[in-house]
Amino acid sequence: MSTKTFKKGSSFRSLPWIGPALLLIFIFVLWPVVELFLVSFREISVSGLIKGWAGTENYKALLDNSDLSGTLRRTAIWLVVVVTLTMALSLPLAQLMNANFRGRRFLRYSVIVPWAASLVITATSWKWILDPYFGIVTRIIVDLRIAEEPVDLLGDPRTSFIVLLAVGITVSLPFTSYVLLAGLQAIPKEIMEASLVDGASAWKGYWAITFPLLRPAFLVAAVINSVYVFNSFPIIWVMTKGGPAYETDTTTTFAYKVAFRDQDIGQSASLAVGNFFVILIFIMLFLKLSKWKELDQR
Amino acid sequence: MLKRKLSLLSTAAVISLGASLALPLSSAQAEDVTLKLVMASYTDDMLPYYTDLITRFEAANAGIKVDLDVVAWPEIGQKVKTLIASGQSPDIVNNDEFAGEAADGLLYPANKIVSAATLKDIIPAFRDNSKYNGVEYAVPDLASARAFFYNKTILKGAGVTKPPATWTELKAAAIKIKAKYPDVYPLGLPLGVEEGQAEFTVWGGGNGGRLYNAKTKKYTIDTKEYLETLTFLKGLVDSKLTQPNPGKTNRTDGAWSLFAKGKVAMVNGGVFLPDWLSKNGGEKIKWGASAFPHAPGKTDITLGVQDYFKGYKANGRETEIRKFLDFIFVPANYAGFLKAAGGFIPATKSAGKLAESDPIIGPYIKLLPKAIFYPGTVGSWSACKADIVTQMGTAMLNPKKALTNIQKKCDAANAG
Structure with missing residues (x-):
């Protein structure tokens, strides 16, 4: 009886403690989302004036936008290629960082430094490395006589997206390999040793023992990476501004261009609503996986 | 050291307290009006130019304060839109577009924001490029x-x-x-x-x-x-x-x-x-x-290409806007504006006459009859x-x- 009353009152009694947090979540998390949905159904003029409700006009305009299909295709490629290759490269890298050898500390530092640098700085550095007139890559290409004239890898739509993919992978590696390294360190050495004693090859031992035990860390890293990569704005914006034309846009940079170049805030908001749902799916996937991980560890 | 800082702080507090007590006495009849300006940065000389201009303007026009923002070209359009969308409309803007805002009914007509004399001095061809549906909504500031x-x-x-x-x-x-x-x-x-x-x-x-x-x-x-x-x-x-x-x-x-x-x-x-x-x-x-x-x-x-001064209706500062823009178009002030902007074609007849003999700008003024303009x-x-x-x-x-x-x-x- 007494425990029941305690439970009943507890949610109200705790309000003074959790109230401020709830308020902050409402103001800074939920309200902007509501506002985003509202804007996507509003008509906003080029000078930024709200003119009234637009119904589904913004969504229709978005579907009618001739550059949408290419952007969606590139976003899918961007997500799949960057995440897959990052994961594939991080596995051996984490293994190497976990191995005991001279210079391991140096390796770990050199992997973590790019992560510590701001994305804008990394992207700007790459932009200058690839600059057609002053960049070191151009210099190498011309000096080796691979090309007669300076080449602008970022200015040519045939190469620019590939370059961005490569840079996207480079900046995603540190986080992923450190998550995997943490996962590896949680695996007891005895298990692997036992498998070696039982006559399994190192390769077989890895796939039969290490990798399955690493799976929770691997999945979490993959999902978090997907969210980062999907939302990635600075790399593309700093290096190419989604250009030339729309040739390297993903949905995030495209939404920015629709809002501030085409000056169609409503259409841009409708695209952002779509982005929001994609992220929501990732987050739910993440929650599900982390719960599954908890169960797994019980 | 700490003590000295504290005493400095308290002195400052006393002074500001005194100031806040004294203020209502000195401007009892009229509240200060603040004009919000968002101006394009043609060159790095624009900020010092405006700072000097505003000091002199405020001295000559008691009761008007000027809040200045000099913004780089790539950002200015977006900045103005954000201000308007968030209900913080500026009063005067200097940039390169006006028709969208005129269509939305945000702007005063040109004859409300400068005196008839100032408007008459603007070169007619430039005035024609400042019309939306036949009404002038912007005052040309210079051209190139x-x-x-x-x-x-x-x-x-x-x-x-x-x-x-x-x-x-x-x-x-x-x-x-x-x-x-x-x-x-x-x-x-x-x-x-x-x-x-x-x-x-x-x-x-x-x-x-x-x-x-x-x-x-x-x-x-x-x-x-x-x-x-x-x-x-x-x-x-x-x-x-x-x-x-x-x-x-x-x-x-x-x-x-x-x-x-x-x-x-x-x-x-x-x-x-x-x-x-x-x-x-x-x-x-x-x-x-x-x-x-x-x-x-x-x-x-x-x-x-011509750029514009525009006056915004949102804050109802028609009189103050006109005072400020007329002040910019005072020949000496306008000459300073052109100099700070760095080698453009003047928008006024009076300044244009002087520029015709300029070895660098003169030839361009002669080119103007052949000019095509953006559909601004x-x-x-x-x-x-x-x-x-x-x-x-x-x-x-x-x-x-x-x-x-x-x-x-x-x-x-x-x-x-």
């Missing part, structure tokens, strides 16, 4: 005209005796330059986001292309004239007679920088280029300026301009596709 710049040393060395007047002569000259100086790009072609629309308008204009038809109220971009133009330019790019990446090259940090280093022989420049060259390491370049090469059988044009009086122009700029990125790979896309997006902006 473009010219074709060339490096005299390189042209002479390559045996090109006079600057090219037609596309045919341009290509011939470029081939000669390339043959003589392999590491010089004969033509700088900055189709990048900074000024892609200017290149498009100038080259297309030389083939009879015009962006907008005022009679049908439609954009005329996906046309034979522009397709021929882009195809001609693509020919130059494919023959390696331009720098390698026109779609990504910006005007200032791309084409002009290369011109200042003697790596580009010919480039689209403006009345402000000589000033820029002298400040950016190009003072040794022996440049000449001539009319733009035009298509065979067509006539040459120049691109005129069309409400959707700023959106359309942005799309031209974006699509120029791949126009040299597929001209027809770029034109089709521009036409489609500009039509959509025009309709909505």
Whole structure:
């Protein structure tokens, strides 16, 4: 009886403690989302004036936008290629960082430094490395006589997206390999040793023992990476501004261009609503996986 | 040390307390009115110019305070839109577009924000470009005209005796330059986001292309004239007679920088280029300026661009806006404005007379009758301009596709 009353009152009694947090979540998390949905159904003029409700006009305009299909295709490629290759490269890298050898500390530092640098700085550095007139890559290409004239890898739509993919992978590696390294360190050495004693090859031992035990860390890293990569704005914006034309846009940079170049805030908001749902799916996937991980560890 | 700081703080507190007590006494009859200004930064000299101007204005007009924001060109459009959308409308803005805001009913008509005398002194051609639906909604602040710049040393060395007047002569000259100086790009072609629309308008204009038809109220971009133009330019790019990446090259940090280093022989420049060259390491370049090469059988044009002062209705500061703008147009103040902006064509008749004898600006004033302007009086122009700029990125790979896309997006902006 007494425990029941305690439970009943507890949610109200705790309000003074959790109230401020709830308020902050409402103001800074939920309200902007509501506002985003509202804007996507509003008509906003080029000078930024709200003119009234637009119904589904913004969504229709978005579907009618001739550059949408290419952007969606590139976003899918961007997500799949960057995440897959990052994961594939991080596995051996984490293994190497976990191995005991001279210079391991140096390796770990050199992997973590790019992560510590701001994305804008990394992207700007790459932009200058690839600059057609002053960049070191151009210099190498011309000096080796691979090309007669300076080449602008970022200015040519045939190469620019590939370059961005490569840079996207480079900046995603540190986080992923450190998550995997943490996962590896949680695996007891005895298990692997036992498998070696039982006559399994190192390769077989890895796939039969290490990798399955690493799976929770691997999945979490993959999902978090997907969210980062999907939302990635600075790399593309700093290096190419989604250009030339729309040739390297993903949905995030495209939404920015629709809002501030085409000056169609409503259409841009409708695209952002779509982005929001994609992220929501990732987050739910993440929650599900982390719960599954908890169960797994019980 | 700490103590001293504390005592300083308390002294400051006492002073400010005293000040806040004293203030209501001195301005008992009228609350101070604050004018919010968002002004374009033509050069780094604009901020000191305005700071001085505002100090003198506030001294002469008790009760008016001025809140100044000088903003760089790439950001100013977005800044103004954000202010308007978030209900913090500025009172005066100086930038390059007005029609969209006039269409939304945000602006005072020009005759409300400057005196009749000031308005009468503005050059009529510029006033015509400031009308939306027949009403003047903006006051021109200055203008610019473009010219074709060339490096005299390189042209002479390559045996090109006079600057090219037609596309045919341009290509011939470029081939000669390339043959003589392999590491010089004969033509700088900055189709990048900074000024892609200017290149498009100038080259297309030389083939009879015009962006907008005022009679049908439609954009005329996906046309034979522009397709021929882009195809001609693509020919130059494919023959390696331009720098390698026109779609990504910006005007200032791309084409002009290369011109200042003697790596580009010919480039689209403006009345402000000589000033820029002298400040950016190009003072040794022996440049000449001539009319733009035009298509065979067509006539040459120049691109005129004008910017505006605009007064916003939202805060109801009509009287104060007029006082401030009339103050800027006082001849001595306006001369300072032009000087700080760095070599533009004046918008007033009085200042224009003086500038005609200026060795650098004078020739451009004579070019003005040949000038074509952006369709700045069309409400959707700023959106359309942005799309031209974006699509120029791949126009040299597929001209027809770029034109089709521009036409489609500009039509959509025009309709909505």
